[in-house]
Amino acid sequence: MRIVLAEDSTLLREGLARLLSDEGHDVVAAVADADQLIEAVGAHQPDVVVTDVRMPPTNTDDGLRAALEIRRRWPGPAVLVLSQYVEKRYAAQLLADRSEGIGYVLKDRVAQVEDFLDALDRVAAGSTALDPEVVRQLMSATxxxxxxxxxxxxxxxxxxxxxxxxxxxxxxxxxxxxxxxxxxxxxxxxxxxxxxxxxxxxxxxxxxxxxxxx
The missing domain is CATH 1.10.10.10 (Winged helix-like DNA-binding domain superfamily/Winged helix DNA-binding domain)
Incomplete structure (x- = not known):
């Protein structure tokens, strides 16, 4: 599959890009901020977007807000969000807007390569892939x-x-x-x-x- 990757940590971005390439995927763009992410999706129309939550320009929730914008502009790409945190408000918005082809995985799971690749495959197939901790925290808010x-x-x-x-x-x-x-x-x-x-x-x-x- 064709993937756009957004992660501000150079080490993690390059590591993920290599992992995905080794699995036979085509990383068409690997960017470091939310603005570049939106531009890359518009230019490449990938199958899947993999994005961090906290990245430039404000280093808060730019990546997740960019994911929402991508979902509004382009119905095609699936979105897999990676984060160290559960941003309840935007995570709920992502699911409520259109829950197919969406995933939210905590970065601890990236260390478990099979779990990460499984989540990637599921969102690419149009399913949902939510980290159990994301589900737990969303539930705690309701x-x-x-x-x-x-x-x-x-x-x-x-x-x-x-x-x-x-x-x-x-x-x-x-x-x-x-x-x-x-x-x-x-x-x-x-x-x-x-x-x-x-x-x-x-x-x-x-x-x-x-x-x-x-």
């Missing part, structure tokens, strides 16, 4: 509503893992249950959240947004 309190502990586990962006098969593997059991739990979740008859929208996405309080 108050659970009555429909969520009706879920069983296992249903809550399934919905939490859905929020992290895993497929039914991956959820079954992680929770050590059969895929048919996962499908039954998901159908029960849809019923309890009042989504069984929802049309025109992805019930899976609506359930995850409900879980995150959006």
């Amino acid at each position: 108050t659970r509503s009555d429909p969520l309190s009706r879920l069983t502990p296992r249903e809550t586990d399934v919905l939490r893992t859905m929020a992290e962006g895993y497929t039914n098969a991956a959820i079954a593997d992680r929770l050590h249950v059969s895929q048919s059991a996962v499908e039954k739990h998901i159908n029960a979740i849809f019923d309890k959240l009042g989504l069984a008859g929802a049309t025109g929208y992805s019930r899976r996405i609506l359930a995850v947004l409900h879980y995150l309080g959006m």
Whole structure:
């Protein structure tokens, strides 16, 4: 896949670029600030954007705000955000705007190369990839509503893992249950959240947004 990479740390940027290239990906641009990131996406129209959150020009949340701008301007590229922190406000905006093809991974996970590459593959395929800590902190900023309190502990586990962006098969593997059991739990979740008859929208996405309080 064709990737635009944005990271202000030269060491990490070059390391990620080499890792991605070694995996057979084409890093079409590797930039150090948010303005260059937007320009590079406009020029190259990549398959995926990988961006840090805190970078120049203000060294605050420029990378995440650039990701929001990219999502508004260009519907094509998937976006994988890397950060040492969970920026709740902008992370929630990214998911609420359009949750397919979006990921938010903490930089500690980059040290676990397989997890990082798995997240990259999932967002490139149009799925969601959220670090479990991101899900936890987004949840801590919300108050659970009555429909969520009706879920069983296992249903809550399934919905939490859905929020992290895993497929039914991956959820079954992680929770050590059969895929048919996962499908039954998901159908029960849809019923309890009042989504069984929802049309025109992805019930899976609506359930995850409900879980995150959006």
